Amino acid sequence: MKIAILGGTGSIGEGFALRWAGNHDISVCSREAEKAVKAADEYKNMLLNKRMYCSSLGGCTNDMGIMDANVVVLSVPYDSVITLLKSLLPHFNNQIVISLVVPMKKNQLFKYTPPKQGSAALEIKDVLPETVKVVSAYHNISAKKLANLELRLDYDVVVCGDDEEAKKTVMKLTEEIKTLHPLDGGGLSSSYMIESMTPFLINLAIRNGFSDLGVKFV
Amino acid sequence: MKIAILGGTGSIGEGFALRWAGNHDISVCSREAEKAVKAADEYKNMLLNKRMYCSSLGGCTNDMGIMDANVVVLSVPYDSVITLLKSLLPHFNNQIVISLVVPMKKNQLFKYTPPKQGSAALEIKDVLPETVKVVSAYHNISAKKLANLELRLDYDVVVCGDDEEAKKTVMKLTEEIKTLHPLDGGGLSSSYMIESMTPFLINLAIRNGFSDLGVKFV
Numbered sequence: 287m288k289i290a291i292l293g294g295t296g297s298i299g300e301g302f303a304l305r306w307a308g309n310h311d312i313s314v315c316s317r318e319a320e321k322a323v324k325a326a327d328e329y330k331n332m333l334l335n336k337r338m339y340c341s342s343l344g345g346c347t348n349d350m351g352i353m354d355a356n357v358v359v360l361s362v363p364y365d366s367v368i369t370l371l372k373s374l375l376p377h378f379n380n381q382i383v384i385s386l387v388v389p390m391k392k393n394q395l396f397k398y399t400p401p402k403q404g405s406a407a408l409e410i411k412d413v414l415p416e417t418v419k420v421v422s423a424y425h426n427i428s429a430k431k432l433a434n435l436e437l438r439l440d441y442d443v444v445v446c447g448d449d450e451e452a453k454k455t456v457m458k459l460t461e462e463i464k465t466l467h468p469l470d471g472g473g474l475s476s477s478y479m480i481e482s483m484t485p486f487l488i489n490l491a492i493r494n495g496f497s498d499l500g501v502k503f504v
Numbered sequence: 505m506k507i508a509i510l511g512g513t514g515s516i517g518e519g520f521a522l523r524w525a526g527n528h529d530i531s532v533c534s535r536e537a538e539k540a541v542k543a544a545d546e547y548k549n550m551l552l553n554k555r556m557y558c559s560s561l562g563g564c565t566n567d568m569g570i571m572d573a574n575v576v577v578l579s580v581p582y583d584s585v586i587t588l589l590k591s592l593l594p595h596f597n598n599q600i601v602i603s604l605v606v607p608m609k610k611n612q613l614f615k616y617t618p619p620k621q622g623s624a625a626l627e628i629k630d631v632l633p634e635t636v637k638v639v640s641a642y643h644n645i646s647a648k649k650l651a652n653l654e655l656r657l658d659y660d661v662v663v664c665g666d667d668e669e670a671k672k673t674v675m676k677l678t679e680e681i682k683t684l685h686p687l688d689g690g691g692l693s694s695s696y697m698i699e700s701m702t703p704f705l706i707n708l709a710i711r712n713g714f715s716d717l718g719v720k721f722v
Contacts, residue, residue, distance in 0.1 A: 395690065440722065441722065444708065469711075469712050470708075470711045471707075471708065471711070472707060472711055476707070479700065479704045482697065482700075483697075486694070486697045489689075489690060490662065490688075490721060493687075493688045493689070493690060494687050494688055499721045499722065500721070500722055501719060501720070501721055501722070502719070502720040502721075502722055503705065503708060503718070503719055503720075504658065504717065504718055504719070
């Protein structure tokens, strides 16, 4: 599968590139090709140093990455995601777009600040062509832990989406990351629940002296 | 400590009566004294059959229970809680009131339907005298599992409240139930987050073939 990771040069994008590189064609995407290529080379070296296989991992601009991707991962901040997607509209056709986007503000603590549509995922769906299948997932996975390949990730990942096939594909991609457990979270209208859990988890971590909290439903 | 459990004859009230009976004076409360006494007798027999200690466990009407309680547990449905509390107002003075209340509606799935205050806990605080300390907790604990004394409950309990001392008391009460882990969830303004998790967990359980889901933050 061809996976383009928008925001692939930083934060949680790195973790997905490293974790999926053995099974898929990964495009690490950025506005600047040079930056993307450099990051992809770094990831490749990290995998090679661990003697791990990376079938195809390269860097390119966002538009190039999206163009022939089956799956597009949106690991970009909420504040820039809508402008970014609007500038890339001509390159979208029928990809699966995974939104990790969480609209939140920091005052003393973090607060979920959804747009009028009710969630970032629904706003993103509004902007993209109808043929694109938006799936919402991975909001509550720590970027640091995902990028640490020594770590087995014993977390649940709630996946929301209106297209059942697309949701299944993302649940399958989730299972490939040891040992994330995908759960069907229903339609995209439930995405606010998993998005709003991110500021809640950060606040909980701050107050109780933890860091990088994830969630398990038991 | 004197703990009055409103709605103590059914659902999750039973679990709290059984789990705290060894350490505290428990009043199982109901509108009808007879019903309350009968339930308390049943709980006592259950504990005695397991050769477990119950220092003081009795049944009484709601007003009697509240009057000399340090802690009042509200394990009543959202639809009746405000009317009930208004009818009992003269008996409240400076108790800690623990709200387990979740405003939700079932359509095809469950949906969180908070009042204009933002959460049930904040609405309850509005109704009660200012001297009463409202704490929000236990929304995501399964009634069935709580009442099963063979079960060790490996769950996190997020506790929200504006009075730090009252919150600490509830966190301590939580620790007494093996092996619940209390977490400081901040002020009562964060209660919507733990309340809304209840319909989310029920929907998640229905969709993924589980039952009585709880939550752990790891």
